Amino acid sequence: MTMRVFVTGSTGFIGTELVKELIAAGHRVRGLTRSDAGVEQLKAVGAEVHRGDLTDLESLRKGATGMDAVVNLAFSYDWSKFAQNARDEIRAIETLGSTLEPGKLLVVTSAVGMTSGAPGQLRRETDPPVEWPTIPRRPEQAAQAVAEKGVHVGIVRLPQVHDTRKQGLVTMQIPIARERGVSAYVGDGASRWAAAPVKDVARLYRLVVEKTRPGVTKYHAVQEEGVPLRDIAEAIGTGLKVPVVSIAPEKAVEHFGMFGHFATLDMPALSEWTRERLGWEPTGPGLIEDLTNMKF
Numbered sequence: 001m002t003m004r005v006f007v008t009g010s011t012g013f014i015g016t017e018l019v020k021e022l023i024a025a026g027h028r029v030r031g032l033t034r035s036d037a038g039v040e041q042l043k044a045v046g047a048e049v050h051r052g053d054l055t056d057l058e059s060l061r062k063g064a065t066g067m068d069a070v071v072n073l074a075f076s077y078d079w080s081k082f083a084q085n086a087r088d089e090i091r092a093i094e095t096l097g098s099t100l101e102p103g104k105l106l107v108v109t110s111a112v113g114m115t116s117g118a119p120g121q122l123r124r125e126t127d128p129p130v131e132w133p134t135i136p137r138r139p140e141q142a143a144q145a146v147a148e149k150g151v152h153v154g155i156v157r158l159p160q161v162h163d164t165r166k167q168g169l170v171t172m173q174i175p176i177a178r179e180r181g182v183s184a185y186v187g188d189g190a191s192r193w194a195a196a197p198v199k200d201v202a203r204l205y206r207l208v209v210e211k212t213r214p215g216v217t218k219y220h221a222v223q224e225e226g227v228p229l230r231d232i233a234e235a236i237g238t239g240l241k242v243p244v245v246s247i248a249p250e251k252a253v254e255h256f257g258m259f260g261h262f263a264t265l266d267m268p269a270l271s272e273w274t275r276e277r278l279g280w281e282p283t284g285p286g287l288i289e290d291l292t293n294m295k296f
Helices: 013-024 036-045 057-064 079-099 139-147 170-180 198-211 229-240 249-263 272-278 287-293
Strands: 004-008 028-033 048-051 069-072 105-111 152-158 160-162 183-186 192-197 216-220 224-228 244-247
Touching: 004 013, 004 057, 013 028, 013 036, 013 198, 028 036, 028 057, 036 048, 048 057, 057 079, 069 079, 069 198, 079 105, 079 139, 105 139, 105 198, 139 152, 139 216, 152 198, 160 198, 160 287, 170 183, 170 229, 170 249, 183 229, 183 249, 192 198, 192 229, 192 287, 198 216, 198 272, 216 272, 224 229, 224 287, 229 244, 229 287, 244 249
Parallel strands: 004 028, 004 069, 028 048, 069 105, 105 152, 152 216, 160 192, 183 244
Antiparallel strands: 192 224
């Protein structure tokens, strides 16, 4: 069935692929953009253009009006304003959810690393979101409040989403390694990060739009359950032609700066339930393969 879908972040890393995926499947897409380049990009693939941004709540209301589904992919990763960006995301989810009619669908973006899995445990779709004072994002909690008003909610938890241009948090490691002259991992480097290729993630979002049932449903967009951080550091070291070294956990913030918190996290995750529910089977390259093939 053809659906009318409003996508925020429609010209971003995942959004670009999702818009094409939805249109190819026969859906009508309205994309949010704030730039002239974004306007041209959306027009080129046959999407309806809607000018605005995540902080312009009136533009969000107008964009979501009359839609069967909304996919919220927009988030600013300006780390100097992270707390404010997290608050903006919550207000956007509340606005989009209040605009949709009961029975329509809101798809919200979260992360597998924002769940309360025990150390060493593979995170599952049933795990609740964690609330860290140092990471003030609360998309899942905001989405739950929307569902209580009768809107169907799909929550997509992302791992490190990658191709040969970007690789999630891994992208932040590369300039640090270039500047420091070494590619580092913490301790024995056994901590793991789940990962998935961007095109497969876009396909998962499309399936979430088409198949999510009433209530709140959580999905894991995971191809690889856990890529060891030592393997990631070695791939970066090879690409940059710099030594690969281990650093002590207490030196992580000193070496990585703001990234130090993430460099110590073990964030593996499962997606068996998601694959079964959606019929999703990722086929793209692994994270290390994309790192190996990228141009440093």
